[in-house]
Amino acid sequence: MSEHNSHEHKDHAHGYGHYIIIWFALxxxxxxxxxxxxxxxxxxxIITALTVAAVKSFLVMKVFMHLExxxxxxxxxxxxxxxxxxxxLILLFSDYSFLQG
Amino acid sequence: xxxERTLGVGxxxxxxxxxxxxxxxxxWIYSHPAVYxxxxxxxxxxxxxxxxxxxxxxxxxxxxAFSSVAIAFLGSLVWAHHMFTSGMSGVAMIAFSVLxxxxxxxxxxxxxxxxxxxxxxxIKTEPPLLFALGFIxxxxxxxxxxxxxxxxxxxxxxHDTSFIVAHFxxxxxGGTGFGIFAAMHYWWPKMFGxxxxxxxxxxxxxxLFVGFNLLYFPMFVMGWLGMPRRYYDYLPEFQIYHMLSTVxxxxxxxxxxxxxxxxxxxIKKGKKVTEENVxxxxxxEWHTPTPPFVFNFDKTPEVHGGPYEYKRNEIxxxxxxxxxx
Amino acid sequence: MxxxxxxxxxxxxxxxxxxxxxxxxxxxxxxxxxxFGGMFLVYAVYKFTHTEQFHIAAKELNTLxxxxxxxxxxxxxxxxxxxxxxxxxxxxxxxxxxxLMTLAMAGGFLVNKYFExxxxxxxxxxxxxxxxxxxxxxxxxxxxxYYVMTGLHGLHVIIGMVLIGVMTWWTWKDKIxxxxxxxxxxxxxxxxxxxxxxxxxxxxxxxIS
Numbered sequence: 001m002s003e004h005n006s007h008e009h010k011d012h013a014h015g016y017g018h019y020i021i022i023w024f025a026l027x028x029x030x031x032x033x034x035x036x037x038x039x040x041x042x043x044x045x046i047i048t049a050l051t052v053a054a055v056k057s058f059l060v061m062k063v064f065m066h067l068e069x070x071x072x073x074x075x076x077x078x079x080x081x082x083x084x085x086x087x088x089l090i091l092l093f094s095d096y097s098f099l100q101g
Numbered sequence: 102x103x104x105e106r107t108l109g110v111g112x113x114x115x116x117x118x119x120x121x122x123x124x125x126x127x128x129w130i131y132s133h134p135a136v137y138x139x140x141x142x143x144x145x146x147x148x149x150x151x152x153x154x155x156x157x158x159x160x161x162x163x164x165x166a167f168s169s170v171a172i173a174f175l176g177s178l179v180w181a182h183h184m185f186t187s188g189m190s191g192v193a194m195i196a197f198s199v200l201x202x203x204x205x206x207x208x209x210x211x212x213x214x215x216x217x218x219x220x221x222x223x224i225k226t227e228p229p230l231l232f233a234l235g236f237i238x239x240x241x242x243x244x245x246x247x248x249x250x251x252x253x254x255x256x257x258x259x260h261d262t263s264f265i266v267a268h269f270x271x272x273x274x275g276g277t278g279f280g281i282f283a284a285m286h287y288w289w290p291k292m293f294g295x296x297x298x299x300x301x302x303x304x305x306x307x308x309l310f311v312g313f314n315l316l317y318f319p320m321f322v323m324g325w326l327g328m329p330r331r332y333y334d335y336l337p338e339f340q341i342y343h344m345l346s347t348v349x350x351x352x353x354x355x356x357x358x359x360x361x362x363x364x365x366x367x368i369k370k371g372k373k374v375t376e377e378n379v380x381x382x383x384x385x386e387w388h389t390p391t392p393p394f395v396f397n398f399d400k401t402p403e404v405h406g407g408p409y410e411y412k413r414n415e416i417x418x419x420x421x422x423x424x425x426x
Numbered sequence: 427m428x429x430x431x432x433x434x435x436x437x438x439x440x441x442x443x444x445x446x447x448x449x450x451x452x453x454x455x456x457x458x459x460x461x462f463g464g465m466f467l468v469y470a471v472y473k474f475t476h477t478e479q480f481h482i483a484a485k486e487l488n489t490l491x492x493x494x495x496x497x498x499x500x501x502x503x504x505x506x507x508x509x510x511x512x513x514x515x516x517x518x519x520x521x522x523x524x525x526l527m528t529l530a531m532a533g534g535f536l537v538n539k540y541f542e543x544x545x546x547x548x549x550x551x552x553x554x555x556x557x558x559x560x561x562x563x564x565x566x567x568x569x570x571x572y573y574v575m576t577g578l579h580g581l582h583v584i585i586g587m588v589l590i591g592v593m594t595w596w597t598w599k600d601k602i603x604x605x606x607x608x609x610x611x612x613x614x615x616x617x618x619x620x621x622x623x624x625x626x627x628x629x630x631x632x633x634i635s
Contacts, residue, residue: 016511023504027497034493037633049629056500057622064507065618066611071445074452081456084177085463088130089470091178091196095126096471098190109554110570112468117570118563123471127464 014063022063029056122187129180137176140240140272141169143280144211147233150287151215152409153382154230155222159409161214168207175204185256194253201251208244212237227380228302232283235310239275243268246321261331264324267317275313282309282360289364290379294392295371301363309356315349383411444608451612455619458582462623465575469630472567479564484635486551487572491542492632495535496624502531503621506590506614516604518597525594525610528617532587539580543573572631579627582620589613 033052037045062068067075104110111117113124152159159165181189181197215237224230246268250256259265290296319342324330328339335343378387383406389397473480509524550557553573558566593613596602602610 014511016508019504019507019511023500026500030493030496030500033629033633034489037489037629037635046629046634049633050626053626053629056625060503060618060622060625064503065615070448074449077452077456081459085459085467087178088463089467091181091193092126092130092467092471093474094196095122095181095189095193096474098192100190104553104574108573110574111553111566112570112574117559117566118476119567119570120471120475123468127468130464130467131460 014069019063022059026056026059122184122189125184125187126181129183133180133183134173134177136269136273137172139277140280141172143236143277143284144169144208146280146284146287147215147236148211148409149382149384150229150233150283151218152411153380154225154227154233155219156225156381156411157218157222158411159214160217161210162408164210165214168210171207172204175200175207179204182251182256185253186260198251198253202248205244205248205251208240212241212244225381227286228297228299228306229283229287229380231303231306232279232286235306236276236279236283239271239279239313243271243273243275246271259324261329262324263320263328263330266330267320267324270317270320275317279309282306285364287380288386289367290374291386291389291391291393293368293371294374295367295369296374296379297363297367297371301359305356305360305363307356308352308359312349312352312354312356316346316353317349319343319345319349383409442606444611447608447612448615451615455615458619458623462575462578465571465578466626466630469571469575472564472571473630473634476562476564476567479562480568481634483561483565483568484631484633486546487632487635488542488545489632489635491538492628495538496628498531498535498538499621499624502528502535503618505531506617510607510610510614513597513602513604513607513610518600518603521610522594522597525590525597528590529587529594532583532590535583536580536587539576575627576631579620579623582623586613586617586620589616 029052033049036048036052039045061078067078102113105112105114111119113119113121115121148159148165179197179200181193182201185194185197246264250259250265250268286297286302320328323339323342326339328335328342374391377389377391379391380387385402385404386393386397388402505524505527509521509528512518512521512524546552551569552558553570558569590613593602593610596609
């Protein structure tokens with residue numbers, strides 16, 4: 001694996017414009033989530049907020065952190081960590097959701 | 102915890118609305134996977150040593166490899182089996198109990214494959230093998246008693262007794278500890294270019310083994326009979342067990358001293374080893390000089406077989422490029 | 427990778443592995459994810475068990491400050507990645523400009539935080555304060571989590587600033603240049619994680635009112 005190749009590969013992978021477009025999308029999403037928070041949907045508000053946050057993180061990790069040009073293993077590792085956290089959350093709630101009194 | 106105590110943050114303080122059980126959850130979410138992190142390298146060592154001293158290719162390599170992944174995955178999902186008596190919901194307790202039973206399966210696969218490797222092998226009873234066999238025996242006892250603890254109804258009675266203490270010493274000391282001792286005896290000659298006294302090493306092993314069981318096995322019995330853990334005082338009916346454990350500890354320490362003195366003595370005064378492959382192993386470290394120089398190999402070595410394959414020295418040496426120092 | 431070695435083991439090429447360097451930073455980032463992840467788990471449980479009180483407590487936080495900080499961090503994420511693009515194209519001074527912009531915005535974030543926290547503290551709401559202890563337990567938990575989590579995050583912002591500051595110095599001194607800039611990439615990765623953590627902190631503390 002040659003360092004020279006990966007630099008050229010990165011270079012041609014993205015220009016300045018690409019990142020600026022993603023940044024703009026992130027700002028739009030932020031605006032969206034603030035606007036939605038003002039309207040009271042009850043439970044749906046927090047779910048929307050978290051979904052938007054997840055999309056924003058996905059964009060940051062994929063584009064800004066270069067996961068899309070990196071070795072596929074890195075993406076697999078990220079998904080594994082998130083998966084572990086998700087399962088911890090689910091199992092944790094198996095306790096709290098079913099407590100009586 | 103620090104913030105809680107110094108700044109009065111109160112995240113786990115019941116007086117401020119916090120939940121101590123939540124603290125336990127967080128503690129064990131990390132700490133249980135940590136013990137699997139400790140046992141997996143020791144299991145790797147055993148997988149290296151058994152084929153060499155049985156002179157047979159390891160049985161079921163793919164299953165051994167995948168079971169490591171399974172242990173890592175399932176072992177991250179069982180943490181609350183340390184909390185069965187702390188007041189969790191029934192659903193959580195059942196879920197974690199089931200998962201705990203499942204996580205024993207990959208470990209059992211490894212034990213089965215190691216034993217199958219030994220079957221019909223040409224056994225060389227050298228010190229590394231003794232420690233590896235000790236691992237298999239002691240870890241199996243620890244593993245089985247882990248299953249006993251995973252059963253909810255039984256756990257109610259043995260939680261916080263010395264039964265638990267015995268269990269984790271069997272897996273951690275009998276498992277990881279003996280695995281590390283096996284590794285030391287296996288790679289010592291390669292690392293230092295000196296061989297320790299094998300007779301003394303074997304004597305050390307047996308002393309350790311007897312002392313270990315004498316120290317920890319009585320704890321299973323007295324834990325079952327109700328002796329709590331972390332108590333310095335006890336009822337008269339437990340006296341005999343404590344005495345056995347105490348004597349066992351003396352024997353154990355003697356064994357440790359024999360082993361360590363033997364090994365450390367060897368560094369300066371052991372018999373010099375110049376051959377590359379003292380044990381007849383097939384992995385790459387046995388094709389470097391003893392002790393290895395910086396970077397280990399002059400040229401990238403060529404590999405001719407799968408992991409832990411044992412071809413009874415049928416590989417023709419000229420194909421393995423190596424340079425004498 | 428190391429090439430020819432003589433019998434004494436001297437190496438003729440210096441070992442370099444950019445992908446490995448980036449992987450090393452990613453592995454560290456996973457530990458950070460678990461650190462904050464653990465705290466998010468605590469948050470999730472308490473929000474579930476004290477939903478109403480969390481809602482009430484969140485009203486005390488200023489959504490505008492939070493949104494402003496989100497925009498600042500997102501933009502700083504942009505500037506650090508643009509700094510990397512610049513240096514990969516050999517544009518040293520453009521890269522320095524973007525790195526300094528990142529630092530400026532990080533500083534802006536911290537200034538904002540300072541105003542937020544001092545406003546809260548002057549109103550008597552801080553861990554262990556009398557006013558806080560008079561509130562409902564759910565609210566006490568909310569603010570406990572707020573201070574610890576945003577505080578720890580702020581600490582990471584400071585660390586990130588120091589890290590990027592060192593990168594700026596190295597870029598200035600040409601230690602980071604067009605043919606070797608993996609350190610800047612790793613620092614960028616760290617900074618992006620700080621951003622991602624805030625992306626989740628923001629809605630959970632500021633947008634549940």
